Structure formats: structure tokens, C-alpha cells
Amino acid sequence: MSNRWAHTTLRLYRGFGSVLYPFTGPFLRARARKGKEDRERRGERYGYASWDRPSGPLVWLHAASVGESLAIMPLIKRMEGFGINLVLTTGTVTSASVAQDRISSHTIHQYVPLDMKRAINRFLDHWQPDLAIFAESEIWPTTIQELSNRNIPQVLVNARMSDRSDKRWAKRPALAKAILGNLSLVLAQSKIDAERFEKLGAPQVSCVGNLKIDVGVPQGDSDSQKIIAQMVGDRPTWAAISTHKGEEDSVAAVHGILKQSIPDILTILVPRHPERGAEITQHLAKSGIKIAARSAAEQISKDTDIFLGDTIGEMGLYLGITDVVFMGKSLKSEGGQNPIEPVMTRSAILSGRYVQNFRDTYQALIENGGARLVADEKMLADQVKRLLDSPDEIIAMQDAALETVREMAGALDRSIQALEPYVMPLRVKAGLDRRSERENAERAARETLRSDKRS
Numbered sequence: 448m449s450n451r452w453a454h455t456t457l458r459l460y461r462g463f464g465s466v467l468y469p470f471t472g473p474f475l476r477a478r479a480r481k482g483k484e485d486r487e488r489r490g491e492r493y494g495y496a497s498w499d500r501p502s503g504p505l506v507w508l509h510a511a512s513v514g515e516s517l518a519i520m521p522l523i524k525r526m527e528g529f530g531i532n533l534v535l536t537t538g539t540v541t542s543a544s545v546a547q548d549r550i551s552s553h554t555i556h557q558y559v560p561l562d563m564k565r566a567i568n569r570f571l572d573h574w575q576p577d578l579a580i581f582a583e584s585e586i587w588p589t590t591i592q593e594l595s596n597r598n599i600p601q602v603l604v605n606a607r608m609s610d611r612s613d614k615r616w617a618k619r620p621a622l623a624k625a626i627l628g629n630l631s632l633v634l635a636q637s638k639i640d641a642e643r644f645e646k647l648g649a650p651q652v653s654c655v656g657n658l659k660i661d662v663g664v665p666q667g668d669s670d671s672q673k674i675i676a677q678m679v680g681d682r683p684t685w686a687a688i689s690t691h692k693g694e695e696d697s698v699a700a701v702h703g704i705l706k707q708s709i710p711d712i713l714t715i716l717v718p719r720h721p722e723r724g725a726e727i728t729q730h731l732a733k734s735g736i737k738i739a740a741r742s743a744a745e746q747i748s749k750d751t752d753i754f755l756g757d758t759i760g761e762m763g764l765y766l767g768i769t770d771v772v773f774m775g776k777s778l779k780s781e782g783g784q785n786p787i788e789p790v791m792t793r794s795a796i797l798s799g800r801y802v803q804n805f806r807d808t809y810q811a812l813i814e815n816g817g818a819r820l821v822a823d824e825k826m827l828a829d830q831v832k833r834l835l836d837s838p839d840e841i842i843a844m845q846d847a848a849l850e851t852v853r854e855m856a857g858a859l860d861r862s863i864q865a866l867e868p869y870v871m872p873l874r875v876k877a878g879l880d881r882r883s884e885r886e887n888a889e890r891a892a893r894e895t896l897r898s899d900k901r902s
Contacts, residue, residue: 453621461589464563471561482722485540491558494569498555504873505532507576509559513759514785515582516542518605518659520549521859522580527553529870530877534574536560541721544759562587571597578869583607588626595629600869602632604862605658608643609782610803616647624648631869634862637807653865656858657787657808664791667764678747679713679754679768685831686715686765686794688756689784690775695727697778697824699736702752704828709835713747717756717765719775719784724757766792770841771834773827774798783809786818790852795844797821797830811855817848 475492478484484492491497508523510516516537526533527550535550536559537543547556560566567590579594579601586603594601608616616623627633627649634655635641641654685705687698695716702714718727721742728738731753739745740755747754756765766772772794777783783802786809790796796818802809812818821827834841863870 450621450625453619453625456622457588457592457625461564461592464561464589465565468561468563468565471563483540485543485558488558492561492566494560494566494571494573496570496573497557500574501532501555503532504577504877505534505574506578506580506870506873507534507536507574508580508582509536509585510542510546510582511538511559511585513539513542513545514659515585515605516546516549517662518657519580519582520546521661521663522604522658522862523550523554525859525863526870527551529874531870531873534576541759548760560590562589564589564593567593571599577873578602580604580866584609584612586626591626591629600631601629602634602866602869603630603644603649604634604866605858606633606635606644607637607640607804608647613643613647620647632865634865636858639807655861655865656855657785658858658862659785659787660852660856661859662787662791665763665766665788667761667767671761672764672767675747675754675764676768682711682713683709683835684713684715684769685771685773685835686717686769686789687773687775688715688717688762688765688789689719690716691719691780692723693779694775695731697827698773699731699734699753700824701828701831702736704825705832706752708832711749713751714753715756715765715769716753717762721757721759724755727757728755762788763792766794769794770845771795771831772797773821773831774802777801778821778823778827786812786848787852790817790848793845793849795834795841796848797827799827808855811851812848815847815851817844817851819844 475484475489479486488497506526508519510519523533523535533554534557535546535554536557537546538559543556543558550556560570571593576599579599581603583605584607591601624647627644627647630649633644633649633652635644635652636657638654641652645652690698698714698716705712724740724742728740731738736752737750738753738755739747739751740757742757766789772789774784774786774796777799781801782804783798785805786796796812798809798818798820800820800822809818819830821830
């Protein structure tokens, strides 16, 4: 694809978006009925702001889903101390809930506008960001172009390029360069990611590591933790987390295998998308599996087979009641899930073989004995049983995994350092603005005092 065809393709994409814009209402309403859109704040998806823009420099940060939101939260916390205004956008109801529970009053949350010219320009006209920071793999052509038209620097942090995306972009190198060439800086998770972005035309790329490693230990509510721990008692447990559609059948099959030798085994199932809880319950119940759903506050009884973690923001609670964790999207679905959270809570990590999206992390964990890969349901059941029968083996894996992750830490500091040329001028301007406001307030106070004395 030539440069000319690449720019023609982008013009057609933007034009197609303009044509579709008047018809997006039914689409968003359908998503709202499924719980994927906030009915009360749908206007934000069209770029209409729900808050006034604060005075002074402002940075726009975007994290599409829960994983991205959690990953850049340490970055947001650090930037909240810089004295500049922050607007955080997310794309899902779940990620919005997670974000709003963690940001301070210094950060304003909005839903991300649709990647359509009218919506994004309405958003940019209101917020007038001085810098845009996107997380991981958020590449929206119209948004990137409109930011570029306004000369607003764009940075992709914690950037990753999956095998699938790399192959897709490699077939259209001119199009990739036409889009990625607008980015001021790409801060990649791994050397492979960095090489891929460089090859596809990003002008400035640096490998800083994975921000998710610096997130810290996920916490669970202590009172809830105690209540659930009492219900579980001394039953042996294992967890399958971040599962995707279709994997729950595999989890149920593994539970059945384990139950033959460990009759009181309790399986903890935490789907990647909690809103699928009712669907999962209905599906598995047909097989005679007894489920206790966290969202319904159902009790874990002696005959409960699966404790379903279908709530938002409670991963720390679920990980706190087991030592053996299987990572979803890896046995039948492809790509894998980030194992950092369970590592930080001292879990022995098991995963399927399809972990392309987190290749470097799993490679390091496996080499150091902190994780194991399984090929199928039987092998997963065998590994779970082996670990439950060998507490010393669990401890060895936990220690190895934690040490591996500690060695990989530091991405937050490296990201902050790389962002300094973009953020420092905004900090200086914010400081000057505050100084000017103080001086104006003091001047007004002196004038008031003089006026009072004259009268």
C-alpha cells in the first residue's frame, strides 16, 4: 500500500464515520441495554462534557478497559501530585467503576468519545488538552489525526503489539506509518513490542517495561475476606481467573476431575467480564454444578462446587482465599492474561500455552520456576492436584514468581522520566498560574483593605 493509498484509506475511514454518526444512537442504546454503556452519561460518547474544564494545563489520559485502567493508575497517582489537571477516559462501564473508585478529586472521569470527527472535536474543543496519553494498544485513527491537527503531543504508554495486530499492520505498512507517525512517543512493555512499533513507523520508541508490575498488591475488603474465609473453612481451593466465554466449560471439567480424588474441592471462578455471571451460572447449572455467586451474596455451603466471583474490583478478595491460580484466555482462547496480580498475592501460576500477549512475562516466570504451562484440561487438573498435595512446591513457585516480578519492576519511574519533556513545561506553567492567582488574590485583598480604611 503506497502513502497515497494510505491517506486515501484514512480519509475514507473518517468519511465513513461521519456518515455513520447520525445512526450511532441505536447502537449505543443496544449496548446500554446489555449494561455496556451508562445510560445517564451517553452524551459523553458524543463528546459532550459532564464537567467544566478547570483552568490551567490539562492532560488527557485514556485507558479502554479494566486492565488498562489498573495498569496506568500508578502513573495517574504520580501525576496527580504534579499540580496539573487530569481527565481520564475509559470505554466500558466496568472500567469506569474501577477508575472512579481509585482516582482522586484532581482527576475528572469521562467516557471516551466515539472515534468520529464530530464527537472527538467536540471533546477536544471543550477540554483543550495540552498532552494526550493512551494506554497499551489504543490506536484510533480519527482521534490521532485530530490531535495531530491541533499539534497536541500524543504518547502511547505501556504499549504492546500483539502477534495478531503485528501481522495485520505488517500487511499495510504505509497505513501503519500514516497513523503511528503522529505519535510523539511510544513507551513499550517489551523489546519485541518496541521493535514492532519502530518497524511500523513510530518515530520515537523506548522500552520501559510493564506498568502493571508496579501496580502493587490487589487488596480485598478485610471484613468480606474474613466472612468468605469462614465459609470456605479448610476446604482445598484453586482459582481460574479472567476466563473468557467457552473456558468455563473447561473449568467445570477440571473441577469434575479433581472432585474424584479431592471430594471437598472448591473451585473459584472469576470471569474476565463479570456481567456474564448470570449467563455462566445458568449454563453450568445444567450440568448439575452448584454455584454460589458473589454478586448475589450467596453462601458457600459444603456442597458448593464453584464460587463465582462476578463482581467488579474484588480480585484481591478472590486471590486472597487460594494459593493456586489458573490464568484464563490461554487454554482455548488465545493471547493469555497478565499474571502479575496473582503473583503479587503469592499465588502459584498455571496457564495454557497461548500467552502471546504476555510472552516476556511468562517466559521469565517459567525460566525461574514461578509458572507452569498446561496443554489441556487433564494436564491442568493434574497440576492443580500436584500442587495441592505439595505445599512446599507451592511456596517454591510463589517465591520464584515474586522474585521474578521484583526484578522486572521500575516501569513507572522509567515512564515518568520519559514523559518529563512533555510534562515538565505543564508543571511549570501550572506553578506560574497558581503564583499569579495568589498574587491577584493578595492584590485584591490589599485593595479591599485600603478601601475599608478610606471609608
